Structure formats: structure tokens, C-alpha cells
Amino acid sequence: MGKTSVLVVDDSAFMRKLISDFLSEHEQIQVVGTARNGADALTKIEELNPDVVTLDVEMPIMNGLEALKIIMKKCPRPVIMLSSTTKDGAENTILSLQYGALDFIPKPSGSISLDLHKVKEELKNKVILAKSANLKKLDNQLLQKTTSYSKIDSKNSQSPVSFDNDRLGQSIVCIGTSTGGPRALQHVLTKLPSDINAPIFIVQHMPQGFTQSLANRLHTISSIDVKEAVNGEVVKKGTAYIAPGGSHMKIVKSGSALTIKIDQSDIRNGHRPSVDVMFESVSELNNYRKIAVIMTGMGSDGSEGLKKMKSKGVVKAISESEETSVVYGMPKSAVATNLVDRVANVEEIADVILHFLSPTY
Incomplete structure (x- = not known):
């Protein structure tokens, strides 16, 4: 079984480097590229065809939710979201799971998490798991049911x-x-x-x-x-x-x-x-x-x-x-x-x- 190839997407160069370094520690994971926003991620996915994408929720130009919807429609694959634990961050994370993300990792201390090492092992484990997930279920079949009603x-x-x-x-x-x-x-x-x-x-x-x-x-x-x-x-x-x-x-x-x-x-x-x-x-x-x-x-x-x-x-x-x-x-x-x-x-x-x-x- 080959290595799990991963694209790391985050608007912070520091976070891209940190996440890439953590994932690269695992002998079964290969980081094949990074992207600085959702639009950049879509281009890199087409070029690199990674097995798994780690996707920040909050980014400029095109945020993680917008990118996720396009990924699951045009080139579906396991996506793991990285999210802040703020109220807005939590709500967007739950939305991302409805839109087809496989799972998420909370950033311990916000967008720039100097203490990301606290979730390092969890991140690696979820990336390895992602490759064997049932991709057929990671779709948009529930999007039509997300409208609130009385x-x-x-x-x-x-x-x-x-x-x-x-x-x-x-x-x-x-x-x-x-x-x-x-x-x-x-x-x-x-x-x-x-x-x-x-x-x-x-x-x-x-x-x-x-x-x-x-x-x-x-x-x-x-x-x-x-x-x-x-x-x-x-x-x-x-x-x-x-x-x-x-x-x-x-x-x-x-x-x-x-x-x-x-x-x-x-x-x-x-x-x-x-x-x-x-x-x-x-x-x-x-x-x-x-x-x-x-x-x-x-x-x-x-x-x-x-x-x-x-x-x-x-x-x-x-x-x-x-x-x-x-x-x-x-x-x-x-x-x-x-x-x-x-x-x-x-x-x-x-x-x-x-x-x-x-x-x-």
C-alpha cells in the first residue's frame, strides 16, 4: 500500500509549514503540496490529485466552505477541516460536515495555533484513516435539506x-x-x-x-x-x-x-x-x-x-x-x-x- 498523498491548505505560511512538518513525520504520509486559499487549492488538486486534503475553514479570496462544495462536486475526495473553536468557527465546521467533509481538527488556539502539536497525533491518524473512508458517502446528497423551517x-x-x-x-x-x-x-x-x-x-x-x-x-x-x-x-x-x-x-x-x-x-x-x-x-x-x-x-x-x-x-x-x-x-x-x-x-x-x-x- 502506497503512501497517503496530502495537500495542505491554509492562508498562513506558518501553519502550512507546521501542518506539513507534522504530517511528514509519519512514514505513510507524503505532503505533495500546499495552497494558500480555496482557489489555489482547486488548482493544486487538479495538478497533484492528492488522496486527502486538509482545509482551513477561514481564508481570504475563497474560504474553506466555498472550496469544499466545489471539491465535493467536481473532484470528490476525503477532506479534513481545520477550524477555530469560536462560535462562528464551530458553526462553519458543522456546515462543512454537512457539505461532505470527512472530519475536522480543532485548532487549539485560533487561526495561528502555536500549540498545534497538541493535536498532531490526531491529525496524522485522521489523515491515514481518510484514505480508506467510504468516499461514496462523502457527497452533497443532504444539501437540499439544510433550509430551516418552522x-x-x-x-x-x-x-x-x-x-x-x-x-x-x-x-x-x-x-x-x-x-x-x-x-x-x-x-x-x-x-x-x-x-x-x-x-x-x-x-x-x-x-x-x-x-x-x-x-x-x-x-x-x-x-x-x-x-x-x-x-x-x-x-x-x-x-x-x-x-x-x-x-x-x-x-x-x-x-x-x-x-x-x-x-x-x-x-x-x-x-x-x-x-x-x-x-x-x-x-x-x-x-x-x-x-x-x-x-x-x-x-x-x-x-x-x-x-x-x-x-x-x-x-x-x-x-x-x-x-x-x-x-x-x-x-x-x-x-x-x-x-x-x-x-x-x-x-x-x-x-x-x-x-x-x-x-x-
Whole structure:
């Protein structure tokens, strides 16, 4: 297997040199060129045909978002965004994931990050991973769904699902995902009806400062409410709670209600938030029907938690198929437990969730 060729795009000569030097340390990575803005990047991509592009979000002449849209339309390939953690930077990063970027790396201290070495290993690992990602899924298929609309209007745009509360009892849906997750979540959450008779808990591997923007974006295009989870809040049906980046999310019983616990306990298997931690907390809840969903992502987070959930109570498990996973790591590990009830393409997962929730199931 040959080296992964990379084009580094950043408007700062210092950052181009720093990123190039870091990547060149890896024996499987070859930096074939650099570009100073989006327009320059498009020319260099045509000339050099790199396997992977690292793309700064904020640049003059043509910014990263504008360049990304053209790249994914004319010469699609894995793109890793480098972004500041400002509010605008986070919002643009989430947009870039919707536009087809594979993943992103937060710059630790803004546009010129003298401390970029803090994310050096993560950057190298994501570039290596990028070459083997499922390029077919890095497309613009969701762009037409990014227009905001009224929650009231949206309730009339989908066929409501009828629930028999007495027969159904109380249900919980919990979802874990990583690389490629924001687009996968968009596929799933936008197809769930506003009157769904369960809360939805989501762990998306992301650093602090980005999950609020992800929640806001998904909220504007979904019939259900989507929000970043807050420590101590009481859970409501028809709401999706996304674990805050950099923190674990646990669901605990408080009287007759469920509440959310956010904490900074130890990183689990390299992740905080961790799907395993969330799943394990859900496994301790009695008298609930539980649906566990594991979607695209690298590694095996969620599999151990799934085992604990399956050992206690009524649990149905759904895994995203290899065909639609951007990275078939977490779903593959889940399937290997032999505890998955249904493997589904990402566009089918919402329907499978509703099937398992239905009182006739």
C-alpha cells in the first residue's frame, strides 16, 4: 500500500509549514503540496490529485466552505477541516460536515495555533484513516435539506405515528456514532416524527465547543427537538439530547423521571463522550424498552455497553450497514458481538427505530 498523498491548505505560511512538518513525520504520509486559499487549492488538486486534503475553514479570496462544495462536486475526495473553536468557527465546521467533509481538527488556539502539536497525533491518524473512508458517502446528497423551517409546519410534513401508551410502556432510544456521524444523524433525526413516544440520547464523538452547533443545526431541520444535553435536566419524550463535547452523558432515574448527568469522569477507550458510558448507564434503568443504535465511526465504542444493555431488560439493537457507513468500525464491532437485531442502511434506520417502538411489534 502506497503512501497517503496530502495537500495542505491554509492562508498562513506558518501553519502550512507546521501542518506539513507534522504530517511528514509519519512514514505513510507524503505532503505533495500546499495552497494558500480555496482557489489555489482547486488548482493544486487538479495538478497533484492528492488522496486527502486538509482545509482551513477561514481564508481570504475563497474560504474553506466555498472550496469544499466545489471539491465535493467536481473532484470528490476525503477532506479534513481545520477550524477555530469560536462560535462562528464551530458553526462553519458543522456546515462543512454537512457539505461532505470527512472530519475536522480543532485548532487549539485560533487561526495561528502555536500549540498545534497538541493535536498532531490526531491529525496524522485522521489523515491515514481518510484514505480508506467510504468516499461514496462523502457527497452533497443532504444539501437540499439544510433550509430551516418552522417546527409547527414540520409537524404537518410527516405522517404521524400512532402509539398506544398503555401497551407500549416507556421507551428509550440511544444512538452512538463518530466519523461521518453528523450526516448520519441528519438522515435519522429528520425522519423521526415530533410525537415519537421516547426520548433520544446521542453520543457523537466531538471535542468541546462543537456539539452545541451540531444540536442547533439538527434542531432547525428536524420535527423533533434537538439540544445539547444539560446536567440535571429532566428528560422529555420527543427530544434528542446530544452529549456535550468533552463530557460523558449518563441517564439516571430520579423519582418517576429520568434526568441527565454530565460529568468529566475518566476517558473511556480514547473517548469522552463515550457511547459505552451512555449505554451502560441506560442498562441500569428498569422497566424501559430500549433501542440501541450504532452508526458510522472508527473503533469499537458502544460494543461493550451494548453487551451490558442486552444482559439487562428488553433491548433491540440496530447497526448501520457497511454499505452506508463512512467508516465501518463501530458498526462492525457491534455486529461482531452477535447481539445486533437489525443491520440497516442509514436511510432506513429511522423506520427501523419506529418499527421497534410500535405497539404492534
